[in-house]
Amino acid sequence: MRLREAFESGKFALTAEVAPPKGTDLSHVMEEVEVFKGRVHGVNVTDLQSSVMKMGSLTVCHLIKDKGVEPVFQVTCRDRNRLALQSDLLNASALGIENVLCLTGDYTTLGDHPQAKPVFDLDSVQLLQAAVKLQNGEDMAGEKLEGNPKFFLGAVVNPGADPLEPQLIKMEKKIKAGAQFFQTQAVYDPSIFERFMKEASKFKVPVMLGIVMLKSAGMAKYMNENVAGVFVPDALIAEMKETPKEDRPKKSVEICARLIKEMKDMCQGVHLMPLGWGKHVPAILDAVGL
Numbered sequence: 001m002r003l004r005e006a007f008e009s010g011k012f013a014l015t016a017e018v019a020p021p022k023g024t025d026l027s028h029v030m031e032e033v034e035v036f037k038g039r040v041h042g043v044n045v046t047d048l049q050s051s052v053m054k055m056g057s058l059t060v061c062h063l064i065k066d067k068g069v070e071p072v073f074q075v076t077c078r079d080r081n082r083l084a085l086q087s088d089l090l091n092a093s094a095l096g097i098e099n100v101l102c103l104t105g106d107y108t109t110l111g112d113h114p115q116a117k118p119v120f121d122l123d124s125v126q127l128l129q130a131a132v133k134l135q136n137g138e139d140m141a142g143e144k145l146e147g148n149p150k151f152f153l154g155a156v157v158n159p160g161a162d163p164l165e166p167q168l169i170k171m172e173k174k175i176k177a178g179a180q181f182f183q184t185q186a187v188y189d190p191s192i193f194e195r196f197m198k199e200a201s202k203f204k205v206p207v208m209l210g211i212v213m214l215k216s217a218g219m220a221k222y223m224n225e226n227v228a229g230v231f232v233p234d235a236l237i238a239e240m241k242e243t244p245k246e247d248r249p250k251k252s253v254e255i256c257a258r259l260i261k262e263m264k265d266m267c268q269g270v271h272l273m274p275l276g277w278g279k280h281v282p283a284i285l286d287a288v289g290l
Contacts, residue, residue: 012269013181016036016039016044019276039285044072044074047074048079051107051108051116073099075102080121082121090134102179126177156210157182159184159195179205183208187210187230197266209270209271213272240252253283261288
């Protein structure tokens with residue numbers, strides 16, 4: 001089940017997400033990947049998410065591909081200059097990794113090494129442009145390549161941004177730069193997503209609704225206060241608060257399924273971010289009939 005083929009054939013595309021370990025023990029990641037096998041069209045591997053030092057995305061993408069799961073290689077511009085970014089894109093292609101999600105990246109002060117020097121030589125739009133240039137047989141300096149990579153390029157968009165207009169302008173720039181599909185930031189309010197899709201549908205590029213599994217009322221409040229453009233309605237926070245701790249995974253599955261049912265007709269796919277609760281993803285998909 002290839003992601004590109006799912007979109008091209010008009011299927012409703014499904015992706016999930018795993019985070020590399022902080023260390024070398026990949027057992028938990030591989031357990032989650034086994035759960036996703038046969039249920040999703042691709043699995044995103046995060047790239048030092050929230051600027052926390054972990055194993056790299058590329059290595060984990062290669063290992064899950066060996067397990068028969070199609071990876072989505074997340075690449076951020078925070079830690080590498082244009083030399084290293086282009087090199088990693090070629091590395092991915094050599095390993096048979098086609099799906100690339102281009103991100104600017106979180107600032108280093110958010111993470112566990114706040115003293116780390118950020119790079120940001122390129123941003124996500126320029127990274128998309130660089131990937132397209134590589135596909136066309138030359139690097140950013142105009143030097144010819146010996147063999148061209150082939151990518152299916154993705155980008156992110158934030159439907160909950162206020163004002164929305166700058167997001168739509170950036171989205172259009174990303175499409176012109178080479179983005180072939182989009183995954184959104186977490187959305188919990190169907191009216192916000194509907195407002196966004198009314199504008200975004202004119203671009204005629206597939207959009208995947210992003211949903212982070214809620215683990216607690218505290219987590220929902222934290223996202224509201226700290227993640228720009230993410231809004232968890234009070235009703236959902238109250239639902240999580242009233243749920244006993246042992247029943248929270250079941251409640252989270254129920255909420256995700258309900259949200260997907262309400263919004264799936266507006267978009268071309270769903271991207272689930274379980275944050276370590278990957279074993280519950282099949283229950284969400286079953287509840288929605290996907």
